[in-house]
Amino acid sequence: MQDTADQNQETSLAMKFSISKDKLVEGVNHVMKAVSSRTTIPILTGIKINAGLDGITLTGSDSDVSIKAYIPLEEDDEEYVSIEKPGSIVLQARVFSDIVKKLPSDTVNIEADSRLITRITSGSSEFNLNGLDPEEYPRLPQIEEENIITIKTDLLKHLIRQTVFAVSTSETRPVLTGVNWNIQNGKLDCVATDSHRLASRSVAVESAENATYRNIVIPGKSLNELSKILDDNSGEAVSIVITESQILFKAKNLQFFSRLLDGNYPDTDRLIPNESKTDIVISTKGFLQAIDRASLLAKEERNNVVKFRTLSGEVEISSQSPELGRVFENVQAEEIKGEELKISFSAKYMMDALSKVDSQDIRISFTGAMRPFLIRPVGDDGILMLILPVRTY
């Protein structure tokens, strides 16, 4: 302690503030989700702490996603932060997060000097940490007020859940590991496909009149992360800002940045058939459960394929495994129109799609046994799932 006191005479104070420990821990927990220990960029092993005049911002990043947590000076008449000198510092994330969790008192004082030595005091304990230069930390895009797109949190989470499951997991076409967003005329279209199936969802968003964004491909991994950190119960809206290299989601006191995928997303519109030869309306839950049962035998086989056949007024689902045996099940359909049909498809893809639909009934439109078929919830045109059949009959 004495040592630093001596050295402090030659150095100047770079940052100083005190903060409520609970708020700090909460913020650090948020940003730690973005920090990875396996980064190739040394500075990203740290958390950036920025003390501004309006509050504290913590930033963590693994360069793919970055999370900023904001702690305001006061909220609901409670004071959380008091700033003595604005400034910033980067501290080793792992150590810093462990330290703040275990600090003894309810308030934490943090001060950094111009040599980046950072003193953290709380109650009777004092830590002196070697900081890193905040100038070295990546610059994240700034929010520009004019091009903001607004969407409700729960709608955003739904939209992610209903599309991201269909992204490709193989690296052969990297652009397919993301969800393609297009925004035009206040409408957001999201499409994900791994070239065996496709999920798409359109929703209305609030945006500037002429805001148009094309080919914004967001990595599926980032969207999953985003979905996890968004608060379920808040009825608040999320603001979205799109820059040339990153997309930013801003919730209350939390900002989530993701890098975008490079490359042109394939044109998926022409994959979607316009006409149909067989149309079926069926209960979502009943159909899903039947497929699930049939898949019990099918998934023992490598491909997890179930067969599907239209009968009069009902459909037959079957599957077999040479070793285990067979299963047949008839499910009552609400409506069957058009030609008779026999088709096979992956039970997993079907279950993935059905489990994302909230409506009671779905409409499935087939255009022959070898053509992809469409699944749409009845009464909601925004959602569309497409599955490619498997050749077995």
Add this chain to the structure above:
Amino acid sequence: MSWKELAQTQATAARILTNALTQGQLAHAYLIEGQKGTGKRKAAKLLSQSFFCQNKEGAEPCGHCRDCRRVNSGNHPDVVWVKPDGQSIKKEQVSNLIKEFSYRGVESRRKIFIIEQADHMTIQAANSLLKFIEEPNGETIAVLMTEQMQQLLDTIISRCQILTFRPLSRQQMEEQLVAKELPRPLARLSAALTNDIEDALEYCSNEWFAEARQKVIQFMEELINQSQSVLLKIYGSFSPHFDDQSKMDIGLDLILLWYKDLMSLHLERMDDIIYIDQLDLLNRQALKSSLQQVTDDMSSVLSAKKRLSAHVNQQSVMEQLVLMLQGGVSNEL
């Protein structure tokens, strides 16, 4: 480091790159090929700085803006720098590289990929790299570095602009060392020993090296005087000084350079002489030996080097070498 400095040693490459930078006509992939110590890494760093620097003058990066500093410290998020982790480029590094190819930049759409020892890449990695450099998108650059260009896939080579880095000439290196106030005899010797200016600097500032030079000169003196105690000298002072294989290898190189000087003397190429302060001794020995003999002696030293690298006991290697140089044993042994 600046482009001006680079131009002193790699004039052609520096000119190509600075012209491309000032005219905004950078290629999307460069292959820097050249031996160790020729400044490949420095050039790549310089190129990254010029690529990102906000206040560059012409092609020169300012060197102290945020971007320049981060390129230097390895913290720039849009500079993806891959160097072999040990012997080869690891699978994890490759998958990270492939991922980076498919993402846009962190701060802007500009990105630069730098791959050291690109010949160490696996075929899989090389192919994904190929896919990337086949479809460049204006704002990214790939810089590959290699010491063995022939080990790269032809398909990769054909898609890169190749920059050949010439090894530093001995004279250039010697002048650089002398400019750093190092004694000329030592500078000349270390420049003859290595192409790497850093290595040479280390030799010159190392006391061991200066002593090694003395030992070798003493050894040659004993040989010329046909002293009976050469072998004793070897046991007593020579071997203890060169006490491991790499040191011994340097010792043998020093001896080899001595014979090369003798040859230069015979051919009257005075400029090439390396032990410039030992002209007397060299002249005396040159008078006593024929050109043929010098050649034979050189091949004796070379075969000693070969045996050393085959892990023959160092002592035996030296004993045999001494006997051969004294003319006692024929080279065929």
